[in-house]
Amino acid sequence: MDPYEGFREFVRGRQHALMRTAYLLTGNAPQAEDLLQTVLMRTARHWRKLMKDGNPEAYVRRALVNEHISWRRRRRAKETLTAYPPEIEHGAGPEEESLHRMALQRALLRLTPRQRAVLVLRYYEDRSVDETADLLGCSPGTVKSQTSHALGRLRVLAPELAELLHDVDPEEVYR
Structure with missing residues (x-):
């Protein structure tokens, strides 16, 4: 029996919604991709148990939040806080x-x-x-x-x- 049965379909079907959540948590696309990939790798290892428990999406969303908080705690000592964030230069109009x-x-x-x-x-x-x-x-x-x-x-x-x-x-x- 394939331990990942249903996992690939789950990811294909929910990846965009999960990526939006990851993006909103992190604030940028590369970090959101890393966050989602990390969580999905961990989720894959427990997929069979999650399928038995019933709601894998709730588990993944909670894991996204927890992992993001964990990353923030680890990074906190390295961050330099400023009064104003740097300007965003990606051509947004007025x-x-x-x-x-x-x-x-x-x-x-x-x-x-x-x-x-x-x-x-x-x-x-x-x-x-x-x-x-x-x-x-x-x-x-x-x-x-x-x-x-x-x-x-x-x-x-x-x-x-x-x-x-x-x-x-x-x-x-x-x-």
Whole structure:
């Protein structure tokens, strides 16, 4: 029996969605590719057990978050923090949407890995509080408080996004 039966199909079918999550966690494509590849290599070793347990995608998403947090902890001592991130020079025009996207990306990168993971899961992937808690291995109360803290921090880090964040209903944080 092939120990990887179904794994290749899983990766083919879900790789784009998983890559988007990895990208949102890391903030750049090469790191996202490395993160996803690392997690998928580890997942492949446990594939048969994961298939028996039922939800391999939830496992992979949780592994992405955990591995990203682990990478950040290892890199923290080597990083040099600056008041402003370097300018992005990839030809984005002056369109307001592009500016918002860049501001949001810079602000997300300044959040803690856990806060970023909560926002990605809750608002980008449109997960419920309970689903997010399950994926992160924490309580729903932790998800709610991390969401609230992360949104508050985004408002401080990127005041130019206030109009976008204004649309986030405080009651939505708790759903």
